[in-house]
Amino acid sequence: MNNGKILEVCINEGDLKQLANNISTASNLGARRFELCSNLHLGGLTPSLSAIDCAVKSLTNSAELVVMVRPEAGDFIVSAECYELMEKQITMAANAGAHGVVFGAVKRGELDLDVTRSLVATAKHYGLMVTFHRAFDTLTNPLSALDKLISLRVDRILTAGTPWQSGQSAVDGLNQINTYLAHSANQIEIVMGGGVTLDNAATLWQLINNYSAKAAVHVHSCVHNENGAINAEAIKKLLSKD
Template sequence: MVAFELAVQDAHGLAVAARLGVDRVELCSALPLGGVTPSLALIEAAAPGPPAHVLVRPRAGGFTYSPDEVALTVSDVRHAVAAGAAGVVVGGLRSGVVDRDLVARVVDAAGGAAVTFHRAFDALADPLTALDTLAALGVARILTSGGPGAAADGLPGLAKLVEAAAGRIEIMAGGGVRPALVEALVATGVDAIHASAKRAVADATGLSLGSAASGVATRETTDEDEVARLLAALTA
C-alpha cells in the first residue's frame, strides 16, 4: 500500500489529518514560503494524531546554509524529536551536491527518528548520485517530484529513482499532487505520496501585517474535502 503524507501547518490541518486517518503528516509553518520550522507547541499538539515528521528549515529561500544556520537546524532537530516528532524533514546543498556534513549531523541528532530529505533534492544536477549519498548517510526517504517541475511532469524521473533506490531508501512523490494524478504516481512504484491539499481562506485583518494588505488577507489551510479525495484515489 502506498502511504499518504499530508503537509500540515496549523491546528485545523492536524484535526483533519487525525479525522481522516492519513499515514503521517509533515508538520511545518508558512507553507506559502515553502515551509519553515514550526513551533514546539504545534509539534506537541500533533502528538495524539498520525506520526508527525517535522520540517526543520531555518529560513525561506535557498538550501545552502551558513555554519550558524546548520547549528540551528541540528538544535531544532533535537528539540523536535524531544517534543514527540516521529521524524524530521531537512535538506541542504553545498556546491551543487548534497551537504553531507549537514545531513550526517541531522541523522545523528535525530537519534533513530526517521530523516526525510525534502525537495531540495530536485535542485540537484545528478539525482542518482545524490540518492546513493543519502542512502549511505542513513536517510529514510526522499521527497521529490522526479525533477525540477511538478510531479505530473516528473513521472519518468520518479520511476527511475524508484528503480535506482532498490529498496535502500523510500521515494515519496510530491509537488502539485492532485487526486487525478494519484493513479499515475502509484504506477511509478513510489513508496508514498505527499500533498498539501490546501485551500485559501479570506480573513479580515484591519491592518497591514507583513505582506498582507490592510482590510482582507488570504491565508491557506487544509482542505478536508481534497484530502478525502486524495485518500479515495489511493484506495481505488
C-alpha cells in the same frame, strides 16, 4: 481506510485550533503522515514548539508527524550558524514527540555530505526518521546523491522529479521518479510531491503499485479549502480504491 496507500499531508502551523482539527480529521480518514511547517509561502520553515506539541497531541490512528527543520528561507546552503540552529531544532522536535524531521543541505549543486551526515546522526540519536526534502531537486547528480543518502541511513527523499521551482509537477517528473524508484530498489522511501492534484494523483499511485514500491504521495493545496481547513472529501478521494 487508506487501502495500503501512504498519504503524507503537508500542514502549515497557522492557527493552533485549526491545526488540531486538520490533523485529527485527516488522520481519522487514513492519512498516514503529516509534515508540519511554518511559512509555506517561503517554501516551508521550522514550526514553533507550540505547533509541534499541538500536532503530536492531535494525531490519531497511529499517524506520524515529521517536522520541517529549515531555519531560513532561500537556498539550501547551510552555514555554520544555520547548522547550529538546525541541531537545536532537531532536538526540539524530538523532545516534543515528533516521529521524524525533514531537512536538506546542498553546496554548489552537490549534496553537503558533512552537514547531512552530522544532522542525520543527531536525528538518529533521538530515534527520529529522516527525510531529505526537495533540496534534492536542486542537485546536479541526484542518483549519486541518492546512493549517499542511502548510505547515511536517510529514510526518505521528497522529490517531484523536476527541477526545484520549475513550476512542474511530480507527474511531469514521472520518468525521473521512475528512475529513482528503480535505482533505489526500496532501500529508501521515495515521497512524491509537488503539484499533486485529485486528478493526477492516480498516476502516482499506479507507479507505486507497478513497483510494489516503498513510496508515498505528498499533498498540500489539493486537500485544503480556501480558509486552510482540511477538505475531508479530498482526503477520501485520494485514499479510495482505484
